[in-house]
Amino acid sequence: MKEKIFRDPIHNQIVVDHPVVYDLINTPEFQRLRRIKQLGTTGFTFHGGEHSRFSHCLGVYHLARQVTRTFSENYAEHWQADDNLLTMVAALLHDLGHGPYSHTFEGLFATDHEQFTQEIITSPTTAINQILTKVAPDFPDKVASVINHTYPNKQVIQLISSQIDCDRMDYLLRDSYMTGVQYGQFDLARILSSLRPLDSGLVFTKGGYHAVEDYLISRYQMYMQVYFHPASRAMEVLLKNLLKRAQVLYPTHQNFFRKESPKLIPFFDKTYTLKDYLKLDDSILNTYIQAWMDSTDPILSDLSQRFINRRVLKSVTFAEKDEPVIQQLRQEIAAIGFDPAYYTAINSSFDLPYDIYRPESNKPRTQIDILQDDNSLLELSQESPLVASLMGTVHGDRRFYFPKEMLFAEDLFASHKERFLQLLASLN
Structure with a gap:
């Protein structure tokens, strides 16, 4: 196909030159991500942080495309080029199942964005699935297996989900830029050039460990200064409490909610389907909350006004x-x-911020290994006193x-x- 160019504030140009990737971008399920904010309530604190999961997913795809090309050209003995498309597609679709205000909504309505991501990918009812099935009948299941960490090739999984992956590298740079802070900046080019595939997984060359170290510090600072900002969490609390109030009122005020917020009814009734879920986005929920400002219930009305008008x-x-x-x-x-x-x-x-691989833990992490001159591997904290101070x-x-x-x-x-x-x- 003729390559398509997406202009991007972080990566300058994002190139799409595979018809499957381009077709996936143009599906209703992926276009919906334009209407889901990447940072949820953080935009109430950092007013520039209004970017979408659509732009983030494009960024993750872009990094995965760069890495797979480099691996295929330079490290073919350790990388299977047949996994290139799978890696790029998994990177593009990894956040497909996020709902309005993501984690706040999930906690109240018992939804799971990762499960919904897999369902969107594997359900024959979605345009996403129909495109993936044209690649191969089992291709949707392969993409889903990358999302749920069961795909046999650990390298592919680690590129999408590990302590330093395409997902985290994009969102740190993107969130830092869009919120106007400097905490999340790191040397992306150096990290990518020092990344190596081995049969056991991904490692970094010794010459690049300072860039990896800088990345981990940047990640720590973004969490402390941006993602955990007290005002953003205050708005999250307001949203959670007003949705909780709506849940409590629904049994006795069904007519009001059916009129003012019809797309939430399946979630109040706990009868929602994938089709119901895909109808929701941030703009829908914001419209409903604005309607609830006129509720006869003083608590729901007041909480809704506080949220819409940012009364923290x-x-x-x-x-x-x-x-x-x-x-x-x-x-x-x-x-x-x-x-x-x-x-x-x-x-x-x-x-x-960082921990070594602990197989006995509930969610074992993939530690970051540094490739030594003699081809042995050294865990990052043994190389870096700075990272050692953060470890665990x-x-x-x-x-x-x-x-x-x-x-x-x-x-x-x-x-x-x-x-x-x-x-x-x-x-x-």
Whole structure:
């Protein structure tokens, strides 16, 4: 086919020169990703972070295309060129099953974006599946097996999902650029040039380990400064609580929800299908929340207005030993008139920046190995004292969220405000 060019702020030009890839991009299921934000509620904090999963998936495909070409041309003894198309397609489709506001929606409605990704790929009802089946009858199952980590070639899986893969490399650079921060920047060209396929998996040359080290530090900083930002998590809490309120109201207010949010009915009823799921995106959910602003239920109406108009909840960090104080804070909030079930929340965000392979763990990680001059392998933290300091350490915090009004209560509620502030001070 004549190559198609997608102009991209991160990679400049993304080239599509395979008809299967181009046809997949033009399916309704993939075009839907234009309407799913990559960063969810983070856009409420970093206003430039409005980019979509469509652009991210194109970026992951682009990196996979670069790597597979390099492997085929230079390392044919360790790389099977027959896996090139499979790798590019899996990279392109890896986020296909994400729903509106992704993880928040998943937690409340018991959906799983990875399962939906596999179902979109393997279901004969989708345009995606019909295109993949033309490659080979078993090709959809092969793509799905890369997504669920069961494909026999570990190299392919590691290019899509490992501690340093095409997915993470694209989203760190893309999210960093779009949010206007510098934390996620690293030397992509050096990492790609030092990447090598071995029969046992992917490794990096010794000369490139500083670039890999820089990548891990950048990843750590993006999580601490952007992905775990307290204000973004505050908006996530609001979204979770207003959807929870809608679930509680639905049995007694079905007519309202059927009129104002019809595409959510199968999810309230727990009867949703793949077809129902594919009808949802961020714009649909935002439209419904705007409609809920006019609800006769004061809690749903107020929470919806807070979310749409970005009235952020305040928060404070606390330790497990402070749980009794948190309960007292909730009592003061209730005394002023806020239902703690909907106006408070505990949100925990923790990340493990890097760890070695531990087969006994629930989700073993693929460690990063550095190829030595004598062709032996050395695990990255043994080469880098900086990475060793991060290895196995968990970073993040636990926050208690509450209405901002608690800090400004007046007149009749002044005593509750004073008590509330005293309890907050005891947490620090």
